[in-house]
Amino acid sequence: MTGEVRTVFRGGIVHCVDASTTQLLEDGVLGLDQSNRIVFVEDGSQLALLQDRYGFAADARTIQLKPHQFLMPGFIDTHIHASQYPNAGTGLDMPLLQWLETYTFPTEAMFANPEFAQNAYEKVVQRTLRSGTTACSYFTTIHREASTTLVETCERLGQRAYVGKVCMDRNSPSTYIEVTNESIRETEAFVQATLARNSELVTPIVTPRFVPTCSSQLMTGLGEVARRYNVPIQSHVSENAGEIEWVRQLHPQCSSYSDVYDVHGLLNSKAIMAHGVHLSEAEMQLLSARKVGVSHCPCSNYGILSGICRVRDLHQHNVKVGLGTDVSGGHSPAMLESLRLALIASKTVHFQEPALAPLRLYEGLHLATLGGAEVMGLQDQIGNFAPGKHFDALIVDPSSIDSPIDVFAKDKFSDRVEKFLFNGDDRNIVTVFVNGKVVKRLASAPALTADF
Ligand SMILES: [Zn+2]
Structure with a gap:
């Protein structure tokens, strides 16, 4: 079960809802509870509603991803x-x-x-x-x-x-x-x-x-x-x-x-x-x-x-x-x-x-x-950002230091995701979380709160 919302990530989000549906949110919000389990993943336009529903306006700390960065499951x-x-x-x-x-x-x-x-x-x-x-x-x-x-x-x-x-x-x-x-x-x-x-x-x-x-x-x-x-x-x-x-x-x-x-x-x-x-x-x-x-x-x-x-x-x-x-x-x-x-x-x-x-x-x-x-029989625990799952996640930055990818002004969010999947490498994976804990962090990573 999930509890109070303690942390909110805001920025690009991509994950597979099921075998045929992928959710791509250019401006998404993802909430974690005090044990770093996922509470919600929604479009950023829903933030005020989510604040009302979960009552986290004052408490939850927001981690803003940098331009071009996005969250995806590990x-x-x-x-x-x-x-x-x-x-x-x-x-x-x-x-x-x-x-x-x-x-x-x-x-x-x-x-x-x-x-x-x-x-x-x-x-x-x-x-x-x-x-x-x-x-x-x-x-x-x-x-x-x-x-x-x-x-x-x-x-x-x-x-x-x-x-x-x-x-x-x-x-x-x-x-x-x-x-x-x-x-x-x-x-x-x-x-x-x-x-x-x-x-x-x-x-x-x-x-x-x-x-x-x-x-x-x-x-x-x-x-x-x-x-x-x-x-x-x-x-x-x-x-x-x-x-x-x-x-x-x-x-x-x-x-x-x-x-x-x-x-x-x-x-x-x-x-x-x-x-x-x-x-x-x-x-x-x-x-x-x-x-x-x-x-x-x-x-x-x-x-x-x-x-x-x-x-x-x-x-x-x-x-x-x-x-x-x-x-x-x-x-x-x-x-x-x-x-x-x-x-x-x-x-x-x-x-x-x-x-x-x-x-x-x-x-x-x-x-x-x-x-x-x-x-692995872990579909209720990991694999996407469904509420209740552990936060096993990557912050990907197509514009990271030494990135092997070039991003152009014409590129849509989906283009940046595709470029990473085809041409990216570990230099673009600027933060890795397992079970809600940071296990890798590069210089291009966004600033995190003390909870990680
Ligand atoms: Zn083998």
């Missing part, structure tokens, strides 16, 4: 390997299975070293926050101690996160593999310890890496842990042709890749499955029936030669879709890059299948914000 990255961040932007010259063996497993094995883990996790949380990502669903490595380091780092630096200790007990290098029962025990211990922190920001997520590296016994045990503690689940599905064939050989009794997860009790409304590039009709129906969310990771799908996810088709099957950077199969930790490639990928799909219309810009913004919240 980006939500529904699939990112924090442990692969040291490799981001390298090694994108081979398909998934070779790429894992050659680059990824050796790097992940290095997280047995606590200092290496601390340094890498500090950097990935700082970098994603700086890029405007206010919530992430992270994969770590098989190491429980290092996974806890990421939990602590997200709490300290102020990022909302799901953190998942990776589980793998077969078809993995001898130096980077777990014993089945130990993997389940370590996962349970990690889930218990993380829940015991009662963190406002961090939730544990059960994380079988993917079918080829997880035995039936492991997948079943992990499903039981997720149910026992009522925590979410994340993994990968139908990413790459070679991988799908391997899964078919490993589980010939299952009707599809998705069916393997289903028979092991891993598909439910709290499950996030990355990629879904090559899903069959029956699999889309299964994911829809189980209310599973799909994390679309176009940077990675291009980068390691997987193919292109048919987002429009998933939507037509009523499957929830968000965006993921999938660092480091994806080269960039910036969600703006994933948003752009999602738009381009949808055009490539359209070339191949004209009946599937390309995504419009604001559908891309929806994937990167509210769609991601839906995939």
Whole structure:
């Protein structure tokens, strides 16, 4: 519930009301209560009415954005390997299975070293926050101690996160593999310890890496842990042709890749499955029936030669879709890059299948914000500026110091928003709020009150 209005932001505001509706307010007002939850978002012309309705004329402190600046919800990255961040932007010259063996497993094995883990996790949380990502669903490595380091780092630096200790007990290098029962025990211990922190920001997520590296016994045990503690689940599905064939050989009794997860009790409304590039009709129906969310990771799908996810088709099957950077199969930790490639990928799909219309810009913004919240099951908490939600938000300044964007007198508000989404970067994100607290602030930022 929301209470008294304590703070009012005034300036440009853009957010997705739902999958097909975006609210653009050139002169908007957004009110926060004493716990920095959103009370209202309206056109500035309604201010006097709002003051009457909420009785904040004398008390609420107004934060006036500078010309050209606007507020938008923070980006939500529904699939990112924090442990692969040291490799981001390298090694994108081979398909998934070779790429894992050659680059990824050796790097992940290095997280047995606590200092290496601390340094890498500090950097990935700082970098994603700086890029405007206010919530992430992270994969770590098989190491429980290092996974806890990421939990602590997200709490300290102020990022909302799901953190998942990776589980793998077969078809993995001898130096980077777990014993089945130990993997389940370590996962349970990690889930218990993380829940015991009662963190406002961090939730544990059960994380079988993917079918080829997880035995039936492991997948079943992990499903039981997720149910026992009522925590979410994340993994990968139908990413790459070679991988799908391997899964078919490993589980010939299952009707599809998705069916393997289903028979092991891993598909439910709290499950996030990355990629879904090559899903069959029956699999889309299964994911829809189980209310599973799909994390679309176009940077990675291009980068390691997987193919292109048919987002429009998933939507037509009523499957929830968000965006993921999938660092480091994806080269960039910036969600703006994933948003752009999602738009381009949808055009490539359209070339191949004209009946599937390309995504419009604001559908891309929806994937990167509210769609991601839906995939993480946090649609009542974050993703847009609906009353009652947490204030996870960005102040964007197309005219910031060193801006990569040029603004012209002819530009409408919507042009400035579009220019940022296509040509902007972290230099334009002048303030980042998570849970109503400032976690990034650049020199171009507007003056804030002491409450932040
Ligand atoms: Zn991944």
